[in-house]
Amino acid sequence: MTNSGLPAVPVWTLTTQEVNVPEILADAVSPERLRELRGVLAAMAAAPIVTLEAHPAPTDLDRSTGMPLDAASPLATHLSNLIKQTSTPVGQAGASSETLYRMVVPAKVASEWSSGLVKPMASKAAAGGIYGALTKSSGIAAQATFIPVAGGKAAAAGAVGGSAATVGATAATATALTVAAPLVLMAVAVGVSAHAEQKRQQAIEKITSLLEKLHDDALQQERTALNGCRSAIETATAILLDQGRIGASVGLGNAVHTINTAVAQAEHRLQTWKKALKRFQGRRVGLASLREKFTGIDDGNGGLFRAHLDIAELAIALKKRVLVLQAVEHAQMDESNAFESFVRAIKTDQRHLEELEAGIAEVLTGLSNLELDRARGIRDVVFSRGEVDELLHTSHLLHELGNEISIEDPRAEVAIEMLRAPNGSVTVFPAHAI
Structure with a gap:
């Protein structure tokens, strides 16, 4: 199923608490297939499930709209620990260069918290366009193969105030779910605030x-x-x-x-x-x-x-x-x-x-x-x-x-993009519907 001619993009499957779901994300998938699987997981699981992709940082990325966070901040810490505690199929993502992490929240989950808060924002650059950190680099994602990250260990599953260094329980199933409630919470909160x-x-x-x-x-x-x-x-x-x-x-x-x-x-x-x-x-x-x-x-x-x-x-x-x-x-x-x-x-x-x-x-x-x-x-x-x-x-x-009327689509997924620097600091861009 993997096309060796396409760039491989690591993708984590994150959940806010341990859940049991069938093994449906165990091989390389296309962007369209990944979108379908997100919807299936969201429908089957009792807890919110999101995906986190690791893309090379676009050279033309506009950072002016982002919210910068120090490497010691909870979100940056949880993201760093997730990278360290889980193996990736293409080396250690983001270890020596800037990496754009994209958390995508399925429509079912997004509708619970984003209604009235996150709506498409018209872009001044092009008629019909919307703002989004990955807008200019969408070609990379469209031609990539998404490789599920092996789950072995999970990030800390405690609340915002929990210890970020704690290694939690093993992944719930072979689907490689990683329990990362603080990471999901903080990414959503900062993305919506931005x-x-x-x-x-x-x-x-x-x-x-x-x-x-x-x-x-x-x-x-x-x-x-x-x-x-x-x-x-x-x-x-x-x-x-x-x-x-x-x-x-x-x-x-x-x-x-x-x-x-x-x-x-x-x-x-x-x-x-x-x-x-x-x-x-x-x-x-x-x-x-x-x-x-x-x-x-x-x-x-x-x-x-x-x-x-x-x-x-x-x-x-x-x-x-x-x-x-x-x-x-x-x-x-x-x-x-x-x-x-x-x-x-x-x-x-x-x-x-x-x-x-x-x-x-x-x-x-x-x-x-x-x-x-x-x-x-x-x-x-x-x-x-x-x-x-x-x-x-x-x-x-x-x-x-x-x-000028902005119409919210309840079927839309929501993306939160985070640019991680080699020193561990993170810039979070405004959450946007996709």
């Missing part, structure tokens, strides 16, 4: 550009208050990733209050938009009426409505980072059940964000489907050229709003 941070950066860039044109002091204050939460979130993230506990001195409580206030403001604006759209249903809408309810919507520079949308996006992105922090902290309190505790904590509040994002998408869809009409008077008989241009311009802007 994803939310990338969304925050995109939102703050758009808002800053808009506010330079609007000169709105109230919106400036909203943006400043939200962006001021970043320091507390970054500090709390660093503490948690170093296995610490978040204290009151970090100031995360104040940041959470500011973010929750912004989310509530976004919900209030959403309800106002929904009421306006409801009144527009079933009839053609005049430009004056549209402008009254959605201020600046026909402004090519964005306008007030666009700024309110972007501030809502910023608040949501920050809230997602806080959710991940709170979920990891919760998991640390249950050292025997780390990943499952993380999933439960994530689910507690993510539904609220899902409803908010779904409501905003509904408004954008409604606006993109509106039929516009000119303002009418007693003497109106024909359209002027200016009126025609104005209607066409606004119709085009409304249609573009529909293109």
Whole structure:
């Protein structure tokens, strides 16, 4: 089954706790076959099962979106121990050069924790493209043969606070499952946090550009208050990733209050938009009426409505980072059940964000489907050229709003890519749907 002309890619099969599954991953496989086997394992096992691939680091990899972690951090330590404690079919992966490790979470598992948190992000580089560390090196993966790593020993199976150096029990079955709950938990947590941070950066860039044109002091204050939460979130993230506990001195409580206030403001604006759209249903809408309810919507520079949308996006992105922090902290309190505790904590509040994002998408869809009409008077008989241009311009802007909607596919797998340097340090890229 192995094609000697293709590069061999080591692939580990990781689980968060010992499970019994049939031996179905015992030979070299193609990328398509590996994807099928992930789905089978996820369906059959009682615990989450993911795969971890080791690819040569692409020379053109954009590292600017990654979250760097020291070699002594829990994630880097667990990854190093996994490499040392399990033999690989093609030497010691990542021992003397940079290696890009790609953890792929099957759709069934990903749907439990990524809903509302990880969605495709449109790439500015190409229409229809999405961000992802392996996007430019997909040719390597597509032409590779994946070689299962022999299981012999397993990485530490304890929670985040467990000893990373401890060698756990032998693999559950001949399928070479490796129990690595801390590695899976930390990779997911950092990948989701990096994803939310990338969304925050995109939102703050758009808002800053808009506010330079609007000169709105109230919106400036909203943006400043939200962006001021970043320091507390970054500090709390660093503490948690170093296995610490978040204290009151970090100031995360104040940041959470500011973010929750912004989310509530976004919900209030959403309800106002929904009421306006409801009144527009079933009839053609005049430009004056549209402008009254959605201020600046026909402004090519964005306008007030666009700024309110972007501030809502910023608040949501920050809230997602806080959710991940709170979920990891919760998991640390249950050292025997780390990943499952993380999933439960994530689910507690993510539904609220899902409803908010779904409501905003509904408004954008409604606006993109509106039929516009000119303002009418007693003497109106024909359209002027200016009126025609104005209607066409606004119709085009409304249609573009529909293109901004991000639709989550519950059948999508989620990938988290980690670049490991020879000194053991790791850079984790934003998690993304594939």
